[in-house]
Amino acid sequence: MRIAALEESTGVSRHTLRFYEQQGLLSEVSRSENRYRNYSPKAVQRVQMITQLKQLGFTLGEIREILDALRADTMDCEQGARLMATKRAWVDQRIRELQAVSEMLAAEEQRLMESARSQCRVERR
Amino acid sequence: MRIAALEESTGVSRHTLRFYEQQGLLSEVSRSENRYRNYSPKAVQRVQMITQLKQLGFTLGEIREILDALRADTMDCEQGARLMATKRAWVDQRIRELQAVSEMLAAEEQRLMESARSQCRVERR
DNA sequence: ATTGACCTTAGAGCTCACTCTACACTTTAT
DNA sequence: ATAAAGTGTAGAGTGAGCTCTAAGGTCAAT
Numbered sequence: 001m002r003i004a005a006l007e008e009s010t011g012v013s014r015h016t017l018r019f020y021e022q023q024g025l026l027s028e029v030s031r032s033e034n035r036y037r038n039y040s041p042k043a044v045q046r047v048q049m050i051t052q053l054k055q056l057g058f059t060l061g062e063i064r065e066i067l068d069a070l071r072a073d074t075m076d077c078e079q080g081a082r083l084m085a086t087k088r089a090w091v092d093q094r095i096r097e098l099q100a101v102s103e104m105l106a107a108e109e110q111r112l113m114e115s116a117r118s119q120c121r122v123e124r125r
Numbered sequence: 126m127r128i129a130a131l132e133e134s135t136g137v138s139r140h141t142l143r144f145y146e147q148q149g150l151l152s153e154v155s156r157s158e159n160r161y162r163n164y165s166p167k168a169v170q171r172v173q174m175i176t177q178l179k180q181l182g183f184t185l186g187e188i189r190e191i192l193d194a195l196r197a198d199t200m201d202c203e204q205g206a207r208l209m210a211t212k213r214a215w216v217d218q219r220i221r222e223l224q225a226v227s228e229m230l231a232a233e234e235q236r237l238m239e240s241a242r243s244q245c246r247v248e249r250r
Numbered sequence: 251a252t253t254g255a256c257c258t259t260a261g262a263g264c265t266c267a268c269t270c271t272a273c274a275c276t277t278t279a280t
Numbered sequence: 281a282t283a284a285a286g287t288g289t290a291g292a293g294t295g296a297g298c299t300c301t302a303a304g305g306t307c308a309a310t
């Protein structure tokens with residue numbers, strides 16, 4: 001599978017695929033005789049996982065850590081578990097922050113609707 | 126009120142204040158004889174509003190649009206409320222996504238802890 | 251043999267939201 | 281009078297995450 005095929009099946013541009021490889025997100029990519037990249041079918045899953053985690057707000061550095069942890073056959077289980085726990089604590093903290101933001105937005109929306117009939121001033125108290 | 130005073134009373138650095146002005150977030154800033162910026166006390170409120178909206182997840186571009194609309198008096202309360210609702214829907218969607226991630230990480234952590242005593246092999250999905 | 255599609259690399263450019271530097275001018279304190 | 285502190289501008293740098301270009305190598309079809 002060459003780069004155009006991986007681009008086609010993942011929706012991630014060849015530029016970005018090479019960038020991900022350069023950033024260490026795709027580990028070792030094998031090459032053909034002609035130096036062309038030769039991807040295994042598994043690469044599709046891996047790129048899709050990168051895309052998903054990216055959409056969820058993880059940085060490329062964090063994605064690399066997670067993928068490395070999930071992939072490493074030699075990984076220590078306890079270490080992996082701790083990595084997951086750390087990530088999860090971080091995610092949960094972000095959830096709490098976003099929930100606070102959501103509540104503030106709801107309060108602001110409520111306030112604006114209530115003052116819709118009288119005078120209006122956005123976000124100024 | 127000069128830039129140091131505004132920096133002091135808002136916690137926003139002079140660099141950032143000038144950057145905001147350059148980005149059109151502070152409209153016209155009056156100058157003294159010596160070309161120093163001369164802020165009115167209202168500027169404190171305006172900068173605080175920028176800070177608040179930023180914390181609510183609005184980009185500087187969105188904040189400029191909101192401030193422009195307020196200046197032009199073309200935004201009423203209902204429009205403001207709709208803006209908040211739209212942003213909140215976006216935030217809530219991200220919360221749901223992160224909750225799904227948290228659950229996946231928790232499951233992975235659990236699995237790793239269970240296999241900590243026996244053979245450790247990270248399964249990919 | 252030549253076209254054109256595909257691949258390679260290094261490196262430049264872009265957006266966002268700052269952050270800082272260099273250098274000059276003004277004000278204030280001693 | 282001098283030094284320190286404050287302010288001005290233009291422009292470069294940062295870092296994340298791409299995005300694109302230039303210049304060249306490879307390959308299949310005509």
